[in-house]
Amino acid sequence: MTVAREPLLWIVPRNPWPVRCGASYANSALIRSLSQRGWKIHLIAIGSKSTAQQLLQTCEALGLESIDEIPLPSWISNRFVKWIVMGVLHLRRRNIPMTALPFTIKAMQQPLLKKISDTNIRMIVWDGLHPMASLSELTAQHSIELEGAKQRHLHIYRAHNIESMIWWRMAKSGKTVGSLLLRDQAHIMRSFELECLTKAAGVACLIDEDAAWVQRHRRSETHLSVVPVAVETHAPVPKGNSSDEEHLSLLWVGGLNWWPNKQGLVWFLNVLWPQIKQRRSKISLTLVGLKTEKLARSADPQLRALGFIENVAEHYQTADALIVPILAGGGVRIKALEALAYGLPCIGTPLGLCGIPQAGSFVCQSRSEWLETIASLTKKDCILAGMQGQIQLKNLHSAEASSQRMEELIGQVQEDQVGFLNIAI
Numbered sequence: 001m002t003v004a005r006e007p008l009l010w011i012v013p014r015n016p017w018p019v020r021c022g023a024s025y026a027n028s029a030l031i032r033s034l035s036q037r038g039w040k041i042h043l044i045a046i047g048s049k050s051t052a053q054q055l056l057q058t059c060e061a062l063g064l065e066s067i068d069e070i071p072l073p074s075w076i077s078n079r080f081v082k083w084i085v086m087g088v089l090h091l092r093r094r095n096i097p098m099t100a101l102p103f104t105i106k107a108m109q110q111p112l113l114k115k116i117s118d119t120n121i122r123m124i125v126w127d128g129l130h131p132m133a134s135l136s137e138l139t140a141q142h143s144i145e146l147e148g149a150k151q152r153h154l155h156i157y158r159a160h161n162i163e164s165m166i167w168w169r170m171a172k173s174g175k176t177v178g179s180l181l182l183r184d185q186a187h188i189m190r191s192f193e194l195e196c197l198t199k200a201a202g203v204a205c206l207i208d209e210d211a212a213w214v215q216r217h218r219r220s221e222t223h224l225s226v227v228p229v230a231v232e233t234h235a236p237v238p239k240g241n242s243s244d245e246e247h248l249s250l251l252w253v254g255g256l257n258w259w260p261n262k263q264g265l266v267w268f269l270n271v272l273w274p275q276i277k278q279r280r281s282k283i284s285l286t287l288v289g290l291k292t293e294k295l296a297r298s299a300d301p302q303l304r305a306l307g308f309i310e311n312v313a314e315h316y317q318t319a320d321a322l323i324v325p326i327l328a329g330g331g332v333r334i335k336a337l338e339a340l341a342y343g344l345p346c347i348g349t350p351l352g353l354c355g356i357p358q359a360g361s362f363v364c365q366s367r368s369e370w371l372e373t374i375a376s377l378t379k380k381d382c383i384l385a386g387m388q389g390q391i392q393l394k395n396l397h398s399a400e401a402s403s404q405r406m407e408e409l410i411g412q413v414q415e416d417q418v419g420f421l422n423i424a425i
Contacts, residue, residue, distance in 0.1 A: 003411035007040045007065070009121040011112075011131045013103070014048040015069065017058040021255070022334030023160060026206065027127050028062055029230035030406060033399035035063030037407070042119050043067045046103060046112065046131060070111045076102055097163070097189045100133035109137055116153075123410065127158045132196045139199065154413050157200035158227070161331025162213050164190035169328035170259065197222060202413040204406060207332050207355030221416065225409040228355075229337055230402035233394050234313075236343030236386065245379055247282040251319035251344070253312055253335045255290035260329035264352065268325040269295065269303075272370050277302060279375040286319065288312055316342035320382045321362075324348030325370075332356070340393045343386035347373060357396060360389015 010031060016024040035041055042065050043058075049071035050058070059067050076082045086101050096104055112134055116124070126132045135155060167186035171179050197203065197218045204227040205211040211226045218224060252268075254261040265287070277283060286304045287295060293307035312335075316322075322339040324346050332355035336346045340360045346353055347362040347370075362377070362385070364370040395401070 003407050004414060005037075005039050006123055006414075007042060007119075007121045008034075008410075009042050009044065009116065009119050009124045010127060011044045011046065011124065011134070012127040013046055013130050015045040015050050015054065015058055015067075017061050023128065025334050025338075026160060026229045029232075029399065030227065030402055031064070032062045033230050033403040034406060036399070037403050040065045042121060044112065044115055045069045046108060046134065047072045068115050070108055070115070072102060073105070073107050094188065095192065095195070096133055096136065097185055097192055099185075100130045100192070103130050103133040104137040108134065113138060122152065123154050123156070123413075125156045125158060126200075128160050129163050129193065129196065132157055132199070133192075135199060136192070136195060154201045155199055156202040156204060156409065156413060157196055158204045159196075159210060159214065160206055161329075162193065162210050163330065164193055165213075166260070166328065166330040169330075193217075201416075202409045204409055209354055210331065223409055223412040223416070225405050225412075227405040227409065228397045228402050229332060229334060230399040231337045231341050231393060231397040232399070233341045233390055234343075236317075236383075236390070244282075247284070248280065248374070248377060248379070248382075249318065249320045250283065250285045250347075250374070251288065251315050251322050251339075252285065252292075252325075253288045253315070253322065253339070254292075255308075256292060256294070257290055260326055261289070264325040264327050264349075265292075265295070267327060268323065272325075272367065273303075275371055276374050279371055283374070285323075286315060288315055312338070313342065316344050319344060320379055321377065322346045322348075324352030324356075326352030336361075337393065337397060340386070340389045343383075343390045345382050345385035345389055347377075357389050357392035359392045360385050 012027050014024070016027040019025045019028055031041055031043070045067065048069055050069060055067050058064065075085065086098050089101050090098050093101065093104065102108070126135055164186055167182055167189050171182035171186055194217055197214065200222055202223040202225070203214050203218060204225055205214060206227065206229055208226055211224060214224055252265060254265070256262045256265070273285065284302045284304070286306065288306050288309055290308045292305045296305035297303055316339050322336060322344050324333055324336050326333065326349055329351065333352055336348070336353060336356045339346055340357060345360045345362065346356060347364065350363055350365065353361045353363050362373050364373055
């Protein structure tokens with residue numbers, strides 16, 4: 001299929017550069033690889049406010065034609081005020097999940113509409129569910145069939161995960177009033193995601209499991225593709241020596257501001273870690289990520305909690321394995337892909353290692369499997385699994401493979417010209 005490299009308008013939540021989270025990693029990696037293949041990409045970042053120098057750095061790093069930002073109103077930075085306003089808005093807009101509501105307010109919609117008009121680009125990539133709330137509001141407030149519209153837009157929805165699954169799993173984990181609220185949001189989120197599929201001419205998922213869900217619910221004319229996260233592999237660093245062969249160094253990476261991360265880590269530390277140390281005395285665990293320093297336990301010399309650090313590469317290179325004890329959530333764990341990029345294998349739950357190359361994964365279905373795996377694992381096992389996983393990662397998650405999949409999806413949308421939605425301009 002011949003793909004016409006027409007300009008792309010790419011809409012993301014927040015400036016993706018420099019990379020500070022899994023979403024920005026996934027966004028910047030694909031955008032950069034497409035730019036390198038000759039695509040002219042104009043980026044609009046919703047909800048961030050960067051300096052002119054930062055915007056220039058983003059353009060240079062990702063190879064963009066241009067970048068614009070639509071900052072959130074200042075009151076959103078006040079958590080108390082934010083949730084009061086969101087609660088009031090939610091009473092009026094029950095069709096929009098609360099977490100997506102900031103993207104639908106008038107202060108965001110008007111400048112976004114103008115920027116879409118100014119670029120005069122018909123192909124729009126909405127990167128993530130929350131930007132899709134902006135599209136939903138634009139098409140609700142403005143006629144879809146407008147006379148005199150400059151052009152008809154083609155919309156591609158890049159689904160980082162199936163959000164409603166995350167909310168359902170969170171709701172099922174508790175039996176409190178909060179759980180009832182989560183169930184309510186899960187219902188709204190599911191309806192909203194289904195609505196997003198009706199607006200998209202193409203849907204790009206990150207993993208096969210999410211694509212299977214979209215396949216069951218999409219319109220027959222909506223194109224679907226799995227576009228894996230592009231990951232750059234690194235030369236592995238020799239680890240350890242004969243004198244410390246029995247010692248196993250485990251690593252956990254993530255931010256505790258994301259509930260599934262906190263839930264999984266607390267479960268590991270409270271339920272598994274004491275038993276693991278009984279089974280294997282020569283073991284250590286390092287925690288890296290936002291707010292992890294609050295979990296430091298002075299009475300445990302085998303546990304280090306470092307908090308947020310800019311560069312995790314050193315720890316990927318020196319650890320023996322990454323643990324991914326995720327009990328709820330969705331999508332793919334970017335940190336696990338990053339670890340494999342350095343030849344570091346992953347130990348985790350089926351949910352935590354969903355979408356991760358099998359050759360570099362030790363999947364633990366139960367508490368006993370966790371204990372047995374970590375108790376019996378040797379450094380040689382880790383090195384071998386890391387090497388095999390890295391090879392598989394290089395084949396499945398290269399920048400070329402990722403951008404080629406996205407190109408094919410764009411080509412299918414261009415060819416069929418389906419799923420048109422006009423936005424009033």
